[in-house]
Amino acid sequence: MDSNSATPFAIYNGKIVSRGNLWSDVLALAAQLPDRPYIFNLCENRYLFCICLLAAAARGQICLLPPAGQMAVILEMLRDYPGAYIAREHAPQQAGLDWFEVAAPNANTTASPPHFDWQRIAVIAFTSGSTGKPKPCPHSLNTFKTSAEMAVSSLGLAEQQLLMLSTTPPQHMYGLETSVFWPLFSQLVLHDGRPFFAEDIRQTIKTAPWPTLLASTPTHLRSLIKTDAPRDNLAGIISATDTLSEKLAGETAAILGQSPREIYGSTETLSFASRETLRKNLWRPYSGCRLIQDKSGQTRLESKHLPKAVLLQDSVQIEADGRFAVLGRDQDMVKIGGKRASLTELNRRLKDIDGVEDGFCFIQENGRLAAVVVSQLSSQAIRLGLQPYVDEVFLPRKIHSVAVIPRNETGKLAKTELEKLLAELV
Structure with missing residues (x-):
């Protein structure tokens, strides 16, 4: 983390928040949180989400990130985590829920980071449920820190001051990594919003005080290239959550002026590889990551950000230099x-x-x-x-x-x- 308290960390409500202000807000919020073991961080504003996660970690509380924001999903998960409470900006529609209202203290003072237990579980994220019941994936702050440092270094972003704009919610691992932890452990600047419509994305990029790095999905890119696209002030594009086809990558590069970079990973592993779709078909692992394949064809990721090797759900083909191709999941294969x-x-x-x-x-x-x-x-x-x-x-x-x-x-x-x-x- 940047030790300079005056360094910009985020844009919140249109104003620049320094790193010193961030830690002041985190400490003030941590003092207000109820004394409970688990917190459902449902904040929609990305800066409020960030300070809520860090305040909970400072208090030794585990931040639960549900796979979907629907209240029925939350109620189902509350049965598995007794003592959990909901944190968000506005009251839930369903009455009778134990919830805490998150508001930025907006301290004009600065502070140093609180003491964190970096090895303790700080976040339990859940898989999307696209293949069945969501699975809990516990991670420590050290896992996120090491992963973020590997990612920004491998992507050449470690020394760049760019606005990090994400179309993905911070409760999703892709959004959490790129838009919260990447800025926290680099010079990237967090943007507190989540523009959904193409025009909102265009206007945000156009008016941003820094060149902007857009972290998005193929679904959003398809809609974005159909509009008056934001070429000016766009410094780069990151894509994940679904395969970016060469056709869509080519159209994106031609219309937006930036060749998209894909990152690859999962809720269990975080991101660990990247490729520039228009130039390379193979994925290159971040420095510090490597894939190991056993005789049965199962593949595990070994990396310095993970406490132990993690089994991949995808079938992959590994080249001699460590790069790999993704062949798909076994349940994804059809035979006719x-x-x-x-x-x-x-x-x-x-x-x-x-x-x-x-x-x-x-x-x-x-x-x-x-x-x-x-x-x-x-x-x-x-x-x-x-x-x-x-x-x-x-x-x-x-x-x-x-x-x-x-x-x-x-x-x-x-x-x-x-x-x-x-x-x-x-």
């Missing part, structure tokens, strides 16, 4: 007519078709492939768009058109939402 294909790859090809706004493929009960799309194109036109890239057996026999696909803030489709959508198809 003796041939195999990845649903992720099929989805990527589907969404790359001009005229398809969104879409995904799935296996029907009869074992045949089908698709759901948001598009005005005919089913035949969509099949023709897939034909040059997809084997005949993987062309969807049935294509359903819907008005919208219910994705979450990171562009993912949770298993429960997927099942509900498929049940409604006729």
Whole structure:
């Protein structure tokens, strides 16, 4: 962490907050928190989220980050963590919940960082639930610190003062890493908002006091390149949560003037590799990370930011120099007519078709492939768009058109939402 208390750390409510102000706010908030073991940090403002997480850590409380903000999900998790309370800016709609109102003390004074137990569990993040029940993933502050330092160093951001603008909520691991912990352990500056619409993103970048690094998703980039795109003051683009196709990367580079960099990781591992999509197909691990594969083909990540090796959920192919290709998850592979294909790859090809706004493929009960799309194109036109890239057996026999696909803030489709959508198809 930068020891200079006058160094800018964040923009909060349009004003610059120094690192000394940050720690003053953290200490003041820590003194106000109730004495409880767990805290659900549901703050939407990114600066308030940040000081709430750090204040809880200073008090020895574990910050719980749910996979979704719906109150039904929170209520379900509260049963697993007795003594937990909710922290947010506004009262929950549901009455009777134990909650704490988070407001920035906005101290004009400066302070030094509080004492942290760096090795103690500070955060329990939960997987997205896209493949089933969310899984708890505990991490210490030291894990986040070491990971952030590896990431910004590997991406050439360690000495750059850029505004870090994220379209992903801080409760999601991608948003948490890039927009909270990267600024905390570098010269990057935290932006307190989460612009969702393309015009909001454009205006934020255009009016930012520093050149801006945009951390976004393929879903957001698709919408952003359709607008009056923000070329000026945009210093770089980071993408994650879904595969960035070469087509979308090329369009993004041409329209926004920046070639996107993808980062790769998971809630269990944090990010640990990157690639520039238009130049390299292989992922390069951050310095200090390496993948180890056993005889059965299972792959584990060994890294100085993790207390022990972590088993990857993806199948990968590792090159002699340590770079690797992601082949997909075992449950992602489909077999039809003796041939195999990845649903992720099929989805990527589907969404790359001009005229398809969104879409995904799935296996029907009869074992045949089908698709759901948001598009005005005919089913035949969509099949023709897939034909040059997809084997005949993987062309969807049935294509359903819907008005919208219910994705979450990171562009993912949770298993429960997927099942509900498929049940409604006729």
